[in-house]
Amino acid sequence: MRLPDFEAWAIFAKVSERGSFVRAAEELQLSKPTISKAINRLEQSLGIALFNRNSRQMSVTETGRMLLGHANRILAEAEAAESEARGGTHRPSGLIRVAAPMAFGIRHLSPALPAFLEKYPDIDITVDFSDSLVDLVAEGYDLALRIASLADSSLRARHLCGVRLLLVATPEYLDRIGRPTHPRDLEGQKSFVYTNTSAPGTLRLTSIETDEDYVLSQASRFRADNAEAFLPALKAHLGFGLFPEFMVWDGLQDGRFEQILPDWDAASIALYLVTSSSTLRPFRVNALMEHLVSTFEHPPWAKTGT
Known part of the structure; x- marks a missing residue:
């Protein structure tokens, strides 16, 4: 029995996240040829193309998007396992991808992030502001803020505060x-x-x-x-x-x-912190989650009555 090519799957997730072979290579501290060979190896093994590529741009193919959720889980759980094995002694680093409602995100999430970024200088954050519901796993998000009633039982949702x-x-x-x-x-x-x-x-x-x-x-x-x-x-x-x-x-x-x-x-509705069903997360993601819980446990709009 041949083991899955875990390295290639993780590289596929990272290239998709960063949007280019070069940026993925820089973050993973690998050469661009190593990245390219891993993707080619995975495509040959699967018999499909994962990326549409030309000299000017690159995008994930439709089949690649279907498989991306699996790749993201492989990468996230490996990072979480390494973080747990180190016992928190490793300084957290890397990218966190967040989805948030537009109005709330700009008004209240954005002001909450500078303190976190100052505390963790090696962590980067990408926030996509949209009122549309995103597929966290398939689209490679680490977490999302949602203001709604939640119906997707495959996700973990943590109630942060009520919203009148x-x-x-x-x-x-x-x-x-x-x-x-x-x-x-x-x-x-x-x-x-x-x-x-x-x-x-x-x-x-x-x-x-x-x-x-x-x-x-x-x-x-x-x-x-x-x-x-x-x-x-x-x-x-x-x-x-x-x-x-x-x-x-x-x-x-x-x-x-x-x-x-x-x-x-x-x-009434509520503000939720939503993640995938896995309890294994990189330390950087857990750190941001705790920061957001602390921030919105007593939100500014609820400090005084109306």
Whole structure:
């Protein structure tokens, strides 16, 4: 029985991560011919092409993408095993790939990273900001931040903190239309509709006092798949919308925004730290995970009430 070519699989994962043979060779401290030979050896063994290559660019083939998840697991578990064997005496280094929602990532993840990078000067981080769900394993991410209800049971999800969804407008807008006491008072009023949901323009609200449910059908003034896009129109008093608390908490504190119907709740969501199902991770990944847990255990938008 011939053993799998673990070195070639790990090199395949690293070339895919770095996007070139040269950058992979530099990180692995191997020569470019060694990298090229390992990829050619693996392609010959599998009978398929893993990369589309020409003199100007390189990309992973469709079949290569299907196999990349396996390669990433081989590399990650080998790195984790070495880290555990060293007992933490080895200074952590290497690249961590992170996926994060765009608005939250730019507002709150990015400010949390400088302290980590200063503490671990040999660790590099790549963050892809997107509101689309990514396949962590197949696309080679070490971890992701997600704000949602999670359905993929093949992933490990760690609850970091709750995220309230708040109906918000400016005081000037509410002075003009009146301050509603029931969701039906908002029917027909122009609003901002977030389209990246299963039912855009439909808001289910529940009375805190009576448990009454009311489904509000929004009249759209502005539709978008990222709520950050609504903020200039919100500040211009052009409508109301449902926003995650982390996006509007400072405006609520200083009076620029006002919560509508504070006695009615929209379904709350949560911030999760998501990883693959494997418990073996490189030390650098575990270090970033603990840093994020510490950062968002008491998030800034929850330090004072609204």
